[in-house]
Amino acid sequence: MSPPAVVATGVTRTYELDGVSVPALRGVSLTVDDGDYLAIVGASGSGKSTLMHLLGGLDRPTAGSLVIGGRDVATLSAPEMARLRNEVIGFVFQSFHLLPRTTARDNVALPLVYRGVGRRERRARAAEMLERVGLAHRVDHRPNQMSGGEQQRVAIARALVTGPSVLLADEPTGNLDSATGASVLALLESLNADGVAVVLVTHDREVAARAHRRIVMRDGVVVDEPAA
């Protein structure tokens, strides 16, 4: 049996800012299994993004144990972390984080550059992913030539092109109108139905209600895991 996608045990994260310690996470334990669909809710400043960055290997805990794809991040160098992230995790942000002067196809292909995939195959796989997210007709468009919903679909295609087992989405519909947000959400759900574990941060109760699991954060800890 493969290990769970991500296991966090008693993780804390304290930021040091101008000589002041900010305890953003104060001891969180959480397992993300293959195929999970988990929503994280909680007030602004409760530590949701900090937790997402840890789950995605973008940051390391101050204390506690974090195991991603069976690897304890405490034992990994920065390049090893980057490789693990590239293999296991896809990340989608509220503000898309696309390269502005680069076509949709080249934005999506970028993670494959780091993996050493040749140009021809990169282009083919990027086009395939763009088709998967409903953007076959936008491969040569740049982000400023696309709507917000289209840009978020490009970002999702980029997150998926490496075949990750977990897709982490931090308020992915936060910058979208409700109809566009609903279509992005439907896409995430269909990816989950295809077997990708999805962890998403949301302020929207209805969105959270559709996930298979929910956790509520407050002041850097998980305060509740409501059943429905």
Ligand SMILES: Nc1ncnc2c1ncn2[C@@H]1O[C@H](COP(=O)(O)OP(=O)(O)O)[C@@H](O)[C@H]1O
């Ligand atoms: N890079 C940082 N440096 C210092 N403090 C930070 C940093 N990032 C977040 N924080 C603080 O950590 C706490 C949790 O932030 P965050 O994880 O972004 O919460 P959320 O995503 O739930 O709004 C907040 O008090 C925030 O101000």
Ligand SMILES: [Mg+2]
């Ligand atoms: Mg946040």
